[in-house]
Amino acid sequence: MDDSDDDIPIASLTAKIAPAPIIKSEPKPPPAAAPAAAAKPKPIDGAIPKKVKKEVSNAEKYPGLTADEIAYKEKLKEIKRFAKIEKQQKKEKKKAKKEKEAKKRQREDSGGDFERKPKKEKKPRAIKVETGPKKAKATDKTQRLAQAMKAFLWWNAPTPPEGQQWSTMEHGGVAFPEEYVPHGVKMFYDGKEIDLTPEQEEAATFMAGMDKNGMHLGNPKTAKIFINNFFTDFKALLGRGHPVKDFAKCDFKRISDHLEEQKMVKKAITDGEKKMNKKIKDQINFKHGYAIVDGHIEKVGNFNMEPPGTFRGRGEHPKMGKIKQRVLPEQVFMNFSVENAPPICPVPGHAWGEIRHDPCVQWLGNWKENINGQDKYMQLAAMSSFKGKSDRSKYNKAARLCGNIEKIRKDYKKNLTAKDKALRQLATAMWVIDRLALRVGGEKDTDEEADTVGCCSLRVEHMTFNPNNDDDALEVELEFLGKDSMLFKQTIDFGSELYTTNNGMGEQVYKNFKNFCTGKKKSDDIFETLTPSILNDHLKNLMPGLSAKVFRTYNASVTLQDELAKKEKVENWDSLTVTQKVTNYNDANRIVAILCNHQRTVSKAQETALETIQAKLDTLIEQKKVLKKILKLFNKGGDLSLIPKKKSETEMKEAVTKALENAKKMKEEAKSNEEKIAATKADAEAKKLRKEAGDSKFSQAHLWENQPSESQVANKIQQWTQKIERMSMDLKNKDDNKEVSLGTSKINYMDPRATVAFCKRNEVPIDRVFSRTLRDKFNWAMSVTPEWQFCYEIGLED
DNA sequence: CGAGAGACTTAGTAACTAGAGC
């Protein structure tokens, strides 16, 4: 890893550049240079501006070339150097291996009973002389930065002045995506080639890159919206009087093929190039990925400016497909402390739009996107102190709800039967938010956004009374699209024990809903008197700081804790393995995820994978039947020559090896793009062949090349029984969980301290339930005792 | 008081990568 200080932007930034009140970047290149530069060969990856000093010497080395071309040449050189070193290392390794084998052969040739070389006499171990402190194990810069961040325990540090988030803050600003480099591949209109300007070509390329079977174009309804929006923006780019008028006549096939080819070229990347790319990525990361806040290193969450493209709104978003424009530095605001040097604008000839020094907000950068006119922010990462503090106080607030929940439930229980309709609606909504864990559901403009709802915006059409035609039941089917257009579809039985015992008031809620829906149109609001602010204001009166979303956090955390406690009470709990305990934890997690309606869409690939497992399972079952028949032959003294034999696999194996070797060779030798594409194609073919060979092997795995013995057959039957059992369990698990997303509740809803305490009580390593990033995000929660409980008292900590 | 700006949290999906399994 390069440790030169030119890639450390922050600590040395202040020292390196004089503080300037107005931000200006390097002088703008003459406008005529821009299109010319675009036509130049594209650098392999994000071009890192070289030092001025180096540029001068390079300019002498390559007279007549532009800076970009020089940078490109230099990069190529470096890649070649890497490749050379790698080749050399391989050669040496091979040589060493050869020598070792030769020696081995020599020993074997001498009859195997060779005389061992007399062992060299061991030198007496030198007495270590302590020369100073032990040298730390070599670590790379990323690791050292991670250690530095870990060393800062914000929960022990003094807090900034009231209302302020920080006292000093400096950072490297946002990184911008590379300028668009035209590929020159034409689109066709009505069978004819169309010339496009780089800007138009870029837009056409966005469309060409869309997955035809993806979530936008794969669905006829959304595809129509997407294409309409795209084409409107595209036509605006083409200008008035342009021959392109009808989307149906547009053909982007050539461009999509070109994109496919580019992907293949990228796949055929050598190890040297991979290393080079990683190095470049690291450098950008060091430059923009860290901030210094009140003297501590903090990780930045998002420092890459969102690149232009098509807007991918979810569900039936009315604006999906519109072109998301490229954001220029002039549109971006930077926020940092006044005494620090401003981040350098990385785009030559441009400057930041505005400079702020506002310590009351967390954001480092801010810009507006052109689709919905919404603000976007550059912020610190989830593991930072900013996020950690707000996360902890979120969970503590939810814990305080433990001590207030009885009072709140009493309050809405009383109001459920109030004479005032508004009060009854308020109480009913509170019941829904508490018991069904729905979001509050703010008002939405369906011309601008997808039509999704939450509690306050529920409409009559979302409720079906008596869906099962059972007049005695108090059942209601709730069906609507929630956040991210995720379907919520549940039949609520208000008469069930779940909603009637412990002051559940299920029957009353059912009555209220019936009452609120009568005499209304389908498109009318159920709670016409209620808004999120009325609801939240009321909640605030019951408990300071309380809002609707706290109920989701509270319910998720309490549910997790209760479910875990239930599991830990099982008699044989202590004898369970760590893996079994983790499975139990995941089961509890799943209950929370279902409560919060956290879903994921099953992708085509996942669906195919499931089908493959099912097919394999079917094969195994068939094979077991065959094995049983063979065993019968033994038992009944039948003709053993009838036992089917395994066909030779050698030929196929050899073909596969040959194809794979050939593809590898092609990949290594590929220089031009055409060769790289050919290599990737050959590789795909070889892998296909290998898969076929694997399938064929699997289909006769139960057989033998020679006649088996009875015990061999019996053994195999036992093996197959176990295999079938394992595979069906696996399939069932995968099928049950394919649509539930466990991650969201783990990241946002369940108090991490409950998980940490569970792990400590049960000697489950924390990394079995929290990934690296989650452990970093929840670093403040790691020190709790095994007895820790999610309760009112812990909420009083801050 | 309501609308909307502004700030921050919550969310699913696409892309990437580590490590289990052959």
Add this chain to the structure above:
DNA sequence: GCTCTAGTTACTAAGTCTCTCG
């Protein structure tokens, strides 16, 4: 040692909630 898959991370859309302003 290599591949494939499951788990993880990056990305950015879509919510909630507070505060200000007219």
